[in-house]
Amino acid sequence: MVWELPDVMRVAYAFVLALSVSLFWTGAVLSNTVHVIVSGMVFLVLIHGGQAAASMPPKPLLKSLQYAVTTSFGSICYGSLFTAAIRTLRWEIRGVRSKIGNNECLLCCVDFFFHIVETLVRFFNKYAYVQIAVNGQSFNRSARDAWELFQSTGIEALIAYDCSGAVLLMNTILGGLITGTCTGVWTYFTQRDKAIMVGSTSMLIGMILVGLTVVVVESAVTSIYICYAEDPLLIQRWDPEFFEQMSEALHQRLQYRSSRARQILNGRLDHLPNTSSI
Template sequence: MSSDSDFASFPSVHDSDRHQIDGGIDTSSSSSPAAVAAAIESRRLWRDVFWLCVFVLHLLAIGFVLGLLGLNRFKKPDRLNIDRFTNITTVVGGDRFLTETYWPLYGAAGGIGAALAVAWLILLGSRAEQMMKVSVHSLTTYLAVISVLCFWGKFFFWGVAFAVGAGLQFMYVMSVIDRIPFTMLVLQKAVKMVWDLPEVMQVSYVSLLIMLCWMVLWSFGVAGVIALNMQDGGSWWLLVVFSVSLFWTGAVVCNTVHVIVSGMVFLVLIHGGRRAESMPPKPLVKSLRYAVTTSFGSICYGSLFTAAIRTLRWEIRGVRSKIGNNECLLCCVDFLFHLVETLVRFFNKYAYVQIAVNGKGFNHSARDAWELFQSTGIEALVAYDCSGAVLLMGAILGGLITGTCTGVWTWFRSNDKVLMVGCTSTLMGMILVGLALVVVESAVTSIYICYAEDPSLIQRWDDQFFYQMSESLHQRLQYRSARARHVMVNSRFDQMSSEIIQTPPI
């Protein structure tokens, strides 16, 4: 059987109840593999082409501007005479503020971030659980320490910002502490799956190299911005624009890896293992080709929104679970919660599995994935799992370590630029470490999609894990049912009490 048909022949236990994962194509056993493969191939059109064009044009424009700004102060104070467009200030010894003054600092940031990412990948098979636990329990402390350092350096705004971040992180961890055992179980199985796929590790290393190449140009331009004779307000605005561009680019690279890994994991689960005789040859090439061609526009589109919406959803869920009986605050948080849940329906990370398998557009894939979860009840298990938040904590911790190391070095060279260099270096570190972590997140999302579509896929791959997931799902559904009954009883009691109070005496 060809690899195309393997991507198409997704088994299902819900054929009589709803459309298949590919959006209505008949994948029942009565259809021949060739017919199913042809149907899937016909659907693999170029999706979300507008966002693909926007991303490519954005890369060209940003790359040109970065090169221009970096070259402007490379070896000369104002090589391209750009200072005439800025708010010029007279600087004594202006040759000191050149691109190469700050570029080595960003080189160090890239090196530290890449070293942390490679270390995480190397320790993936033996120490991944310990590293994830350290990420969860150390991030609050690290944020608090940075807050103290900011106050000591008289950066009061940033000191308050990091203190608030430490407080929010502590509140979130406390609100989900009971979910950590199940989360670690899922992450352990995802790590096991990734470790058995050497091709996935190769993709991760290559993506790190590609991202480092882009960061060379990015840091060259940003170093030129910091050296520019411009008021700090103007420099900060330019840094914000370039940071948003870097974040989007990093998210696109991460999600491209996500789609490739999802395709690989999908095949492993369908065939019952990497070494199964039925596994098609060169599945990595097939996944890679789809990810960087027909599905790339959908990846660019989803990368703009998914990260922000996921983070907001985690925070709102954590706050919502700890509000108590404050009805006014609960009403406001519930409004935000339902708003974010609506957005999640159209922007969620599970869409990338659908994109990898079926090549649909991003919104279509996200909607199908969410409806699949809700129709099978798996959404209760997905909402209980915190693996995405745990991996994000690891990326943030790696970014903070990178930013701190670079910021300390900057303090001894040019202490008035510590915040600019430190903040942008933190973003660089987060993206590089995130590239290492995305392979695990891809495995987690693929496990949930496959379990929702056909639980026997997970049972065939790991029987014990299947029963652990089934038991957890049963407990979550019982908990939701009991909570719903409790809410209904309380609402009826309140209604009866109000009727008794309003009834006039006879």
């Protein structure tokens, strides 16, 4: 049986699409597995009052790794599928936008919309995976509990002013630039015609390696927020001074948000027309 050309193209397109989903899914699973491992390790340290505590179980990192790749691995794969699907859609939209000239503005808006959706999904997934590591629940239940935790404790007021993500991103970019610059300069004096290629490749590799370290730090910060919202006494037993700083900062943010809401409400009431009583 001889396939017609359109049929062959459709099969090839479906194959490339499946490979793209698989690529993004694998990357998300690996990253989220590291996230769950670090979150479980942080929870063990907090619940036992410190890494040097007598009640600390032996080999906590190995226990967290075993839990992440066995009990929680199904939830990790299930949650990572959403991010992989959205990234694949964005990749397809960008490919179509580069090939056509009509409705490019519409495709750009759709791409931006999926970018916002991906950002929101990754944001809530990040905290849902901490719930998976701490409570051992399914992904759907963990995501729902994380959302309810934000609504009930107001911890999002503190997370909104957290600049650790921006600092870690700057470190990743800086690490890539330093690696690419040093390698490019060295290649320029040895093989001048390959300096740009080697420098750009080294910069990418440097950003990836620094990014792996950044994931560990970001996961630890996220775990501390969730553990503080779940049970503030965990942070208090671990570091009383840090607990006081977090509590004071959260209290200030909640007070500011409450006063800001009152100002907006009073401003709207002042602009209402005065109605005479009948």
